[in-house]
Structure formats: structure tokens, C-alpha cells
Amino acid sequence: MASPIHQRLREDVLAGVFAPDEPLTEAKLTERYGTSRTPVREALQRLEQDGLVERRGKAVVVRTHSAEEIIDIYESRIVLEQAAAAKAAVKATALDHQLLRALLLQMRQLDAGDGRVLAETNRAFHAQLWHATHSPSLIGLLERLDQQVRRYTLTTLTYPGRWPVVLADYAELLAAVEARDPQRAGEIAARHMSDALGIRLKMYAEDPRTL
Amino acid sequence: MASPIHQRLREDVLAGVFAPDEPLTEAKLTERYGTSRTPVREALQRLEQDGLVERRGKAVVVRTHSAEEIIDIYESRIVLEQAAAAKAAVKATALDHQLLRALLLQMRQLDAGDGRVLAETNRAFHAQLWHATHSPSLIGLLERLDQQVRRYTLTTLTYPGRWPVVLADYAELLAAVEARDPQRAGEIAARHMSDALGIRLKMYAEDPRTL
């Protein structure tokens, strides 16, 4: 349903095509995507709703997040991921289990060096877990939060020694889900996300630019 | 920021001005609000993003929720309200405490019969608690969920014997927040929302039309 230029613009924003303070004038985007202002305006509004861009005075610029804001989003996400894992443990079907297992196997065979692929597959695993809850509201909320920080998540997985731990966490989480143990699944997910936040904070302390 | 007609249309949708299957044609809204199609289209898109309307085929209609969807949203909200209460217990300032106390006092003096006023004040209390978290992401997520079911929340508070319990819950919750006890605040909030869901389910069993 979402118009094609909405998707293209979102991809470009997430890919960092535009500088943080560069005004996204409608004329520029009109030329870039070869359409008129109307679809461009629509796309900008949706991206603003999604929290990916913001209006600064009259201009629209890609939204940047302070360290505090990122921590805040992470903390909310910890809560939601815990809830999602717990609910997935109750609601997941055999097919959901199968899809999660397949994704985990796929992740094990990846080269731990390519952050891009890691981030993408990691996201797919999370998304699959969300869908295993069969809860539209949880899925929507988590997708919303994820989009806002997706630009920053690339780095977390490439932190030295992190990837094997992630794989182990997911294996444990999947086991809890398949055992239909919501308590344990939630705990593992919460711990996993807390660890991710801890690493992010550590990286930030080492080099504030990594935000 | 939000255009005036966006707000007006939202109020009208929440007020139930439009029938559940009535197509919200742009021409009709254009005439109703005395503007051109462009702002109307913008408003419709935002309302669709907010989950208040949906596209059915080509037409846009006010979104209705099945019993399952409402339960789903409630369950997510239980999680978020618990998290918000816990965070408020940690982050709330003296001013937040004061505002919450004022709202509670105000609520105690209300006529328990007027569901409209009850719902509005009740919402104000929740909103104030959300803001007491000083967490933009939590506030945003909760506002989003709240909007989707606001049309249905009017009835819950007028259920026989419910209102005094609500007041007692809020007093207890506020005490926990002021005592900076996140654990207890979260538990109270979660129980409170679970009770609300229970009442909704009971009302639905008694009369499915109350949805």
C-alpha cells in the first residue's frame, strides 16, 4: 500500500544519504525521484510520523537522536521484546518454530565480519519472533521503535565477541519458546536487549561518534 | 504543528460521527470542513497511520476492532502501563507528584454518573503518569495505543462499582510512585489494567454490542 517513493525515501534516509542538517526540500526530492511534490509531501509526512525526520522551523531534516533518546528507546524496547518473547512462547505455532530455527541456522553460517548482513539477518530473526506472537499491536509497536534506531544498530553486532553471544542467546531463547516457557523466554530476551544496550553505552563511552 | 482539520477529523472520528461502514470520501470531507482535498488527504493519511481509519479497497472507513484485536491491544497496554508506572516511580519529579495528586483530588469530586467526564479525567491522569516517566518513547507508544481504543473506553468506567475501585487503585499507585517503589507501582498498574480488561470482557459477554 505504501507508495513507492515513500519506501525509497525511507531507504535513503536509513542509508544515510542525507546529511543530518541538510534540509530535505520538496524541490530536491521531486527532482531526485522524478515525481511531483504531492507524493513527496506525502512521503515526508509519513516519515515524520515514523520519527525518521522532523520539522525544524520550516525545513524537514533527518532526525538525529541524542544519547539519552537512544537509551530511552532501548529501555522501552527491552520491555516490549520481553513481552513479545513471552507471548511468542505461548502463541507461536509449529510453523513459527520452524521459521525461527531456519533463520538461526542461516545466521550461524554467516561471516561475522560483514556488519550489514549481520544486522539484516538479525533484524529478520527479531521480526520473525515478533510475528510469532500473533499480536498486531506488539508487532506494530516494535516495528515503530526499531525503525527509529535502525540507523544505529549496525555497529552493535560487530563489537568484538558479540556475535557468538547473540547466537547463543537466540538458541536459548528459541528453546524457551519451543518449550512454551514464557517466563524464561521473556527473561532471556530482556537480558539480551539489556546487554545490547550495555554494549552500546560502552561503545559510546569509547567513541561518542558511534552514535 | 498538526493541521487543524487533522484534529477536527480525528475528533469527529473518535466522537463516532461517521458510521462504521460509511466511506469517508474526500469530497464529503472537503465540503464538511470547507477546505480543498489536499489537507483532507493529509488528515486521512495521518489518521490511517494512527490506526483510526483504514483503507478498504479504495474507500477509507473508520476502523472497527474485533474483540480479539481489543484484547490484544489491552494486553500490550498492560505491559506498557506497568513499565510506565515503574519508570515514573523512578523518574517523577516533585512537580509530577503534585500534578498527579491534584488530578486525583479532582477525580474524587466528580459525579460518578457522567461517563464522558469520567473518561476524560481518567485519561488525563494516565497521560500525566506517562509524562512523569520523562520517556518520550513510552509516552509515544502509549498515546498511540490509547487512541486506537479511546472510542471504546467510555463504557468501562461506568460499570457498576468500578469507579471507586479505580480511585483506590490510583491512590495506591500514586503512593507507590511517591515512595519511589517501581516494583510496586508497576504491579498496581498492571493489575489495574488487567481488571479493566476483565470488566471489558465481562461486558462483552453480557452484551457484545458494547464493543
Add this chain to the structure above:
DNA sequence: CGGCATACGTATGTATACAATCGTGTACAG
């Protein structure tokens, strides 16, 4: 030399004209 006011340019907000698509109703054929 500095600050404020004004004027101009540029970008967004709004209205409308045009294009395309989807749904519907009717007519015809099986």
C-alpha cells in the same frame, strides 16, 4: 560599528485541473 526594520526570494501550504483506476450496473449470451 552595531542593531533593527524592511523588502525580497525561496520554500511550504492550499487549491484545482487532469489522469488513471476501481467498482458497479447493465446488457447480452449461454
Add this chain to the structure above:
DNA sequence: CTGTACACGATTGTATACATACGTATGCCG
């Protein structure tokens, strides 16, 4: 009588012209 196909109407998607407001730069006055 029913199903299908075609055509027409209505409604949304797109493009553009017009209005407006904001930011900026420049010039004048203190």
C-alpha cells in the same frame, strides 16, 4: 435465470498553478 464482459461513472492518485509565510540579507538609522 445466471454468469460474464463491457462500459460508464465516481473517487482517488498525480501534477501544477497560486497564495502565503518564513528566513535572510541589505540598508538605514542610532
